[in-house]
Amino acid sequence: MNRQAKFVVGIALIVSSIGLLVYSAVDQTKMYMVTVGEYLTAADSYAGTTVRIAGRVAEGSMEWDAGTRDLHFQLDDIEHDGVVTVHFNGLLPDMFSEGRDVIVEGPATGGEVFEASQVLTSCPSKYEAERADAALEANAEAPETAASY
Numbered sequence: 001m002n003r004q005a006k007f008v009v010g011i012a013l014i015v016s017s018i019g020l021l022v023y024s025a026v027d028q029t030k031m032y033m034v035t036v037g038e039y040l041t042a043a044d045s046y047a048g049t050t051v052r053i054a055g056r057v058a059e060g061s062m063e064w065d066a067g068t069r070d071l072h073f074q075l076d077d078i079e080h081d082g083v084v085t086v087h088f089n090g091l092l093p094d095m096f097s098e099g100r101d102v103i104v105e106g107p108a109t110g111g112e113v114f115e116a117s118q119v120l121t122s123c124p125s126k127y128e129a130e131r132a133d134a135a136l137e138a139n140a141e142a143p144e145t146a147a148s149y
Helices: 003-029 036-041 125-141
Strands: 032-035 050-057 063-065 070-076 083-089 101-107 113-116 118-121
Touching: 032 036, 036 050, 036 083, 083 101, 083 118, 101 113
Parallel strands: 032 050, 083 113
Antiparallel strands: 050 070, 050 101, 063 070, 070 083, 101 118
16 A cells, blocks of 8 residues: 555544544533423433423422422423423522523433433523613612712
8 A cells, every 4th residue: 555545544534533522522412402391292202311491480389308408399381381390409509489490401211200410590680681771760860960070
């Protein structure tokens, strides 16, 4: 085999190895983000994968045991297309409460209870804009001072 053919074969092996590594890394880290309704209609298709389910904590469904760090609640679809029962064992997330939009993450097993490995609450930053608008309105209504710099 001549030198040029060996070079081409070597480059092909390197490129295919890198491609295989990238494919396996992406395959292991991909995660589906679905609503409660989407999850309920196709729960079997998510089996064996890690999934994130977005919904709202149903009113009156939250049960928190601080001693065992067990959290049980119902995750209601924002469009009211169904409910998923969720169990999470760990620290209660900050700002977690009933009626709050949350995202639960965990392996899709197809069981009656979704075993969440992580619970994410929504970011409160969307409320800061309303506070800033209210402050601007309050300043606009306040009388101006004589001193100006």
